[in-house]
Amino acid sequence: MSFAARAYVALLHHPVLEKTGRVVTTAVTNLDVHDIARASKTYGLAGYFVVTPIAAQRKLVEEIIGHWTTGAGREHEGRRTDALELVRVAPALEDAVSAVRASCGGTAPALVATGARPRGGVVGYRPLRSEREADPGPTLLLFGTGWGLAESVFQAADRILAPISGAPARPGQGEYNHLSVRAAVAIVLDRLFGRYE
Amino acid sequence: MSFAARAYVALLHHPVLEKTGRVVTTAVTNLDVHDIARASKTYGLAGYFVVTPIAAQRKLVEEIIGHWTTGAGREHEGRRTDALELVRVAPALEDAVSAVRASCGGTAPALVATGARPRGGVVGYRPLRSEREADPGPTLLLFGTGWGLAESVFQAADRILAPISGAPARPGQGEYNHLSVRAAVAIVLDRLFGRYE
Numbered sequence: 001m002s003f004a005a006r007a008y009v010a011l012l013h014h015p016v017l018e019k020t021g022r023v024v025t026t027a028v029t030n031l032d033v034h035d036i037a038r039a040s041k042t043y044g045l046a047g048y049f050v051v052t053p054i055a056a057q058r059k060l061v062e063e064i065i066g067h068w069t070t071g072a073g074r075e076h077e078g079r080r081t082d083a084l085e086l087v088r089v090a091p092a093l094e095d096a097v098s099a100v101r102a103s104c105g106g107t108a109p110a111l112v113a114t115g116a117r118p119r120g121g122v123v124g125y126r127p128l129r130s131e132r133e134a135d136p137g138p139t140l141l142l143f144g145t146g147w148g149l150a151e152s153v154f155q156a157a158d159r160i161l162a163p164i165s166g167a168p169a170r171p172g173q174g175e176y177n178h179l180s181v182r183a184a185v186a187i188v189l190d191r192l193f194g195r196y197e
Numbered sequence: 198m199s200f201a202a203r204a205y206v207a208l209l210h211h212p213v214l215e216k217t218g219r220v221v222t223t224a225v226t227n228l229d230v231h232d233i234a235r236a237s238k239t240y241g242l243a244g245y246f247v248v249t250p251i252a253a254q255r256k257l258v259e260e261i262i263g264h265w266t267t268g269a270g271r272e273h274e275g276r277r278t279d280a281l282e283l284v285r286v287a288p289a290l291e292d293a294v295s296a297v298r299a300s301c302g303g304t305a306p307a308l309v310a311t312g313a314r315p316r317g318g319v320v321g322y323r324p325l326r327s328e329r330e331a332d333p334g335p336t337l338l339l340f341g342t343g344w345g346l347a348e349s350v351f352q353a354a355d356r357i358l359a360p361i362s363g364a365p366a367r368p369g370q371g372e373y374n375h376l377s378v379r380a381a382v383a384i385v386l387d388r389l390f391g392r393y394e
Contacts, residue, residue: 004364031228035377042374044364079375124394167201167241177239178276180232183383190384191393197321
């Protein structure tokens with residue numbers, strides 16, 4: 001089974017940072033559900049977890065999925081249905097980990113955290129790809145909403161991916177990286193799973 | 198000047214296809230303005246044109262830009278301001294071409310069309326990157342909303358980029374590629390301008 005076919009994305013709405021650095025719970029964004037499901041499907045991933053501790057938000061996500069997988073949406077656009085069938089909700093990261101483990105014969109996933117800020121001990125995209133292609137177990141890629149994943153998630157991760165580095169915002173300034181999480185997921189999946197000339 | 202610093206994105210809302218293949222004008226999506234501006238800024242591009250023949254829609258985009266570059270948004274999030282300063286509106290592709298030419302000492306940009314469907318005569322990402330790095334002129338990357346750019350845009354283009362190829366939707370089926378245009382822009386910019394291990 002290919003690396004992609006045993007890889008999962010988790011989009012965390014908690015614990016994540018707000019602008020000031022405080023740990024908060026963010027609200028689910030409808031387009032994050034759609035765009036990340038479509039990217040996950042395009043690269044052949046096994047699943048996409050929307051993680052939020054707020055029950056009403058999980059219900060909202062399930063209603064979006066339901067519309068497109070059983071409702072009027074299925075007839076309108078079958079490709080959207082194929083993508084949203086990948087989406088699952090989870091109250092916490094541990095629940096997503098348990099679900100992956102259950103789907104993969106009891107093998108826990110390697111947790112790979114992502115973030116926009118520079119930090120030590122990160123792994124590059126090509127080295128991670130080689131490593132996870134060689135390991136038969138599942139991979140769970142962790143993305144944070146808001147101002148990014150809380151430190152506790154980085155501490156719990158097995159690997160931390162290098163940030164996507166941007167150009168300097170102005171001459172002499174540091175690198176600019178202010179991608180939306182939707183764009184960051186698309187780029188990370190392409191770097192790990194994409195093939196092109 | 199680097200390839201990125203003389204490259205521009207144009208997001209066309211006309212002429213593009215709807216689901217049935219008819220040529221239509223789509224509505225501007227707020228998040229397309231933001232996400233594509235942020236990705237363009239991250240990769241150090243020179244500008245991002247939102248192209249629509251509808252005057253009220255251009256006014257809407259200008260109001261979004263105004264909020265973030267002169268209004269309350271500037272104080273809230275300076276990085277968002279830096280990104281939205283790249284955005285310009287144009288009624289038609291020709292107007293975007295003229296604006297690029299005026300910004301680049303009279304040199305017309307190479308027009309590079311993108312699309313999700315397989316077609317002949319396409320160029321790969323690495324070959325295009327080499328070609329445009331070697332050529333001192335500007336590049337205008339064309340993306341379509343809706344169901345993609347109309348045939349007339351492909352006919353007018355100097356180069357057509359290979360589609361982003363996906364995994365088969367189901368065993369035995371053709372490749373699945375149903376990325377949002379926001380995700381497609383992020384991936385194309387990363388393939389052309391990104392640097393990573």
